[in-house]
Amino acid sequence: MSQQNLQAVVSQVRRDIVRMVHAVNSGHPGGSLGCTEYLVSLYFKHLNHNSQEFSMNGIGEDLFFLSNGHISPVFYSVLARSGYFPVSELATFRKLNTRLQGHPTTHEGLEGIRIASGSLGQGMSVAIGAAEAKKLNNDSSLVFTLHGDGELQEGQVWEAAMYASAKKIDNLISAIDVNEKQIDGTTDDVLAMGSLRAKFEAFGWDVLDVENGNDLDAIDQAITLAKEKTGKGKPICLLLHTEMGNGIDFMMGTHKWHGVAPNDAQLVSALAQNEETLGDY
Numbered sequence: 001m002s003q004q005n006l007q008a009v010v011s012q013v014r015r016d017i018v019r020m021v022h023a024v025n026s027g028h029p030g031g032s033l034g035c036t037e038y039l040v041s042l043y044f045k046h047l048n049h050n051s052q053e054f055s056m057n058g059i060g061e062d063l064f065f066l067s068n069g070h071i072s073p074v075f076y077s078v079l080a081r082s083g084y085f086p087v088s089e090l091a092t093f094r095k096l097n098t099r100l101q102g103h104p105t106t107h108e109g110l111e112g113i114r115i116a117s118g119s120l121g122q123g124m125s126v127a128i129g130a131a132e133a134k135k136l137n138n139d140s141s142l143v144f145t146l147h148g149d150g151e152l153q154e155g156q157v158w159e160a161a162m163y164a165s166a167k168k169i170d171n172l173i174s175a176i177d178v179n180e181k182q183i184d185g186t187t188d189d190v191l192a193m194g195s196l197r198a199k200f201e202a203f204g205w206d207v208l209d210v211e212n213g214n215d216l217d218a219i220d221q222a223i224t225l226a227k228e229k230t231g232k233g234k235p236i237c238l239l240l241h242t243e244m245g246n247g248i249d250f251m252m253g254t255h256k257w258h259g260v261a262p263n264d265a266q267l268v269s270a271l272a273q274n275e276e277t278l279g280d281y
Contacts, residue, residue, distance in 0.1 A: 001044050003216050008277040009040050009081060010216070014247045015280060016077035018270040020093040021261040027094060027102060030257035031148060032074035034179050034214070034242040038146070039078045041219045046227070048141060051083035054111040062141045063130050065115055067123020068148035068177070069103040070259070076100050081278065084112035090281045121154025123147060124174060128164050131172045142230060145174040150182030153191045158203065164235040165204025173226045175238040178213070181255035196239055206234040213240030214247075248273055 001009075013036050021027030043049070048062040066075050073093065080087045085099075092098035099108035103118030115126050123145050131143040151157065164172060176196060180187050187193060200207045206229050210222045219240070226236045244258070245251025248270045251262075262270055 003220070006040055006044055006216050008275075009044060010036050010247075011274045012276065012278040013040060013074060013077045013081065014274040015271055015276060016081075016090055017073040018248065018262055018267055019280065020073045020076070020090055022263075022267045023091070024094045025261045027073055027261060028070045028259045029073065029248075029261065030181070030244040030251060030255070030259070031068065031071040031177060031179065033248060033251065034244045034246050035071055035146065035177050035240075036074050036246065037214050037216055038175060038177075038219055038240055038242075039074055041216055041223065042144065043078050043082045045220065046223045047144065051079075051112070054084060056114055058114070058130075058141075059137065059139060060141060062144065063114065063127070064144045064146075065123045065127045065130070066104060066117050066146055067127075068120060068146065068151050069117030069123075071148075072100070072102060072104050075104065079112040080281075085110065087279075087281045120148070120151045121156040124157055124160040124164070127172060127174070128160055128167075128169050131169050132167070134171060141171075142227065143172050145172070147174065147176050148182070149176055149178045149180065149193070149196070150187050150190065152176065152193060152196070153187075158199075161200065161203045161205065161235075168233050169235050170231050170233050172235040173223075173230065173238065174235065175240050177242055178239050179242045179244040181244045181258065183255065183258045185255055200237045200239075204234060205237045206232075207237045207239065210238060210240045213242035 017032045021029050093100045094102050099110040104113045105116045127143050127145045197207050212218050229236050251257040
């Protein structure tokens with residue numbers, strides 16, 4: 001898919017996100033909007049996957065695990081727009097008996113979801129297990145993960161990071177959404193973590209910085225390079241420097257939209273800033 005077409009998908013996914021959280025006055029738009037470009041680029045250009053024949057084991061396919069599960073709006077939108085389930089199902093987000101829970105779960109059988117990720121810090125551990133299984137099965141496919149930078153305050157992430165390098169899990173590419181914000185403020189105010197590059201390198205990872213994690217060209221180049229670095233003895237970390245609430249002016253530059261839904265007037269403004277390209281649900 002061309003970058004122009006990818007940008008059209010990005011615009012539509014943004015519309016999906018704000019409409020979903022507005023409809024139920026609940027959800028997490030800020031981080032979802034900040035990761036839109038990355039997930040669109042991954043699913044529509046780089047990930048080797050089959051949305052028409054989804055299986056939990058994913059043999060012969062690249063796998064993706066969303067660790068920061070609260071940004072489910074962007075994940076559900078990208079899954080639906082890439083064919084895993086009907087786009088119309090997005091209208092059931094966070095409603096009773098829906099398959100689209102506020103945090104992704106597996107017992108509803110939603111295509112594209114392989115782990116429940118409501119509790120932060122666990123996604124890398126699961127992904128490492130999947131990556132090791134692929135090695136044991138002589139499956140050359142890759143495993144991708146996405147984490148929030150605030151999520152890295154969870155100790156389990158660093159246990160997993162240490163294990164991944166020690167066991168040479170070199171078919172794993174973990175992206176970190178470095179927007180420097182979390183629900184209670186900036187990451188520096190809540191619990192400063194210093195240099196993430198230095199930390200991951202000290203844990204034995206190969207690290208790539210994406211200075212503009214909301215630029216499709218930069219993301220494309222970074223994922224391409226990351227894939228080239230696999231199979232060389234080290235797990236790969238992508239540090240995506242993003243803007244929370246990207247693409248909607250009144251949501252950018254603040255942590256306050258981490259978990260707040262837009263009101264009616266704000267929805268109109270948000271939609272006006274993003275053109276409908278694929279058809280709303």
